[in-house]
Amino acid sequence: MSARYLNEEHKIYRESLKKFLDQEVRPYFDQWEEERIIPRDLWTKMGENGFLCPWVDEQYGGLEADFGYSVVFNEEIERVGTGMVGLGLHNDIVVPYFDTYGTEEQKERWIPKCVTGEYITAIAMTEPDAGSDLAGIKTTAIQQGDHYVLNGQKTFITNGIHADLIVVVAKTDPDAVPPHKGISLFVVEKDMPGFSRGRKLDKIGLHSQDTAELFFEDVKVPKENLLGEEGKGFYYLMDQLQQERLTVAISAQVAAEEMLQMTTEYVKERKAFGQPVSKIQTVQHKMAEVATEVRIGRSFLDDVIEHHMKSKSVVTEVSMAKWWITDMARRVATTCMQLHGGYGYMEEYPIARRYRDIPVSSIYAGTNDIMKNIIAKNMGL
Structure with missing residues (x-):
């Protein structure tokens, strides 16, 4: 299709x-x-x-x-x-x-x-004590003459080890009320004095993806590296996060489709009690449930993508897609690994990697609880 x-x-x-x-x-x-x-x-x-x-x-x-x-x-x-x-x-x-x-x-x-x-690029939003609550970040960028002095720490940064350019979220006005009005965006280049990378983080999944801690100690960032206007960073993030969340939903949907396909093939080949596992009614019902959820996810996702491409406002729909599809993919991973039996727990079978990799999709780009907050707010609740 x-x-x-x-x-x-x-x-x-x-x-x-x-x-x-x-x-x-x-x-x-x-x-x-x-x-x-x-x-x-x-x-x-x-x-x-x-x-x-x-x-x-x-x-x-x-x-x-x-x-x-x-x-x-x-x-x-x-x-x-x-x-x-x-x-x-x-x-x-x-x-x-x-x-x-x-x-x-x-x-x-x-x-x-x-x-x-x-x-190679990265974006540094999350801090040890601030994730979904972006207004709570502590990293600061204080203007001094023709540059800003950047201080702070970021963590869980995708592409953090390889990145040459990093969009850093920082407070140019730490006393702003409300706090989000003091946030600005800066582009830090890899060779700027005072910028350093911490350890490459050891994650449950996404093993090949480099994820790192980043440190900024009195980094002199030229005014020419301020991205957009000072104090508008939070609004820029809110605008761009919609496409980020959409790409997360796309990836989760494909992961679910891949898991459905590999498990369908497995249950047809695997035999138990003298017949393919796919002939057992309870297995058939589980596979039917998975196939239905995956198809529903694809139909909704394609609709949201089409509206996004037409520049329609899809904040609510993107939040729905990011929440529901990533949760659906997690359910699919659990069911599909179970249907692989003991082999599903072996690293040589791709379902094991999928099972490890999918949970983080409900966390990054804004947790699924945040997605529900956005949906509820836009419902007028």
Whole structure:
């Protein structure tokens, strides 16, 4: 079943991307999972082949493609494994901040190298004591002459080890009332004195995705690296988080579809009591439930994507999709691992990795409880 928003050009792009992933990623992905990091040269290879930020204007090296290309990209890297999520974050979450809020000088300085893969990006919001409550961050950026002095700590930062450019959320007015009006965004470059990376965090899942702590100690950030207007950072985040949450929903949906497919194949092959497990009625009912939830998720998601591509306001719908689909994928993971029996608990079976990787999707980009708060607020409750 093909979505209404995809056309023949998207299909050609998908086939090209799949061929690239088959050659350059799938043969090595297990190794990267063991090594707990994806090599930098994958980014430059992807850039050389036109897979990074295809939506960017031609003047900055992009193809001026629509969001349908981003959907295809995020779907196909998820089919390889959720540990590829940092590429999607670069393409459709971080670089859009440069494009939307950057000056012409900033765009010319940063975006072309993001398209080629020479620059890898990250966004640093979360702190040890502030996650979904962004107004509670403690990192500060105090203006002194022609620069800001940045101090603070960030954690759980995707692409944190590799990143060359980091969009850092900081308070330029720590005394602002309400607090969110004092938040601004800055672009920290990897070689700025006072910036350092902490340990690469050891996670339950997403093993190949580098996630790190970042430290900023009296980092002198030039005024030219302020992104957008001072004090508008919180509003920029709220605008851009909708697409981030949509990409999370896309990845979770694909993960659920992959788990359904692998489990369908397994129960047809696995025999118990002299017959395929798929012939047992309780197994059939479980598979029917999973298949139904996965289809419902895809139908709703495609509708939200289509509205997003038409620039309609989808804040409520995106929040619904992010919450329901990631929760659904977690249920699917549990059911599918159970249907694999003892083999589902073995690392050699891909369902084990999926089971480890999917839970975080209900946490990042705003927890699912926050999604429900947004939905309830928009219902007028």
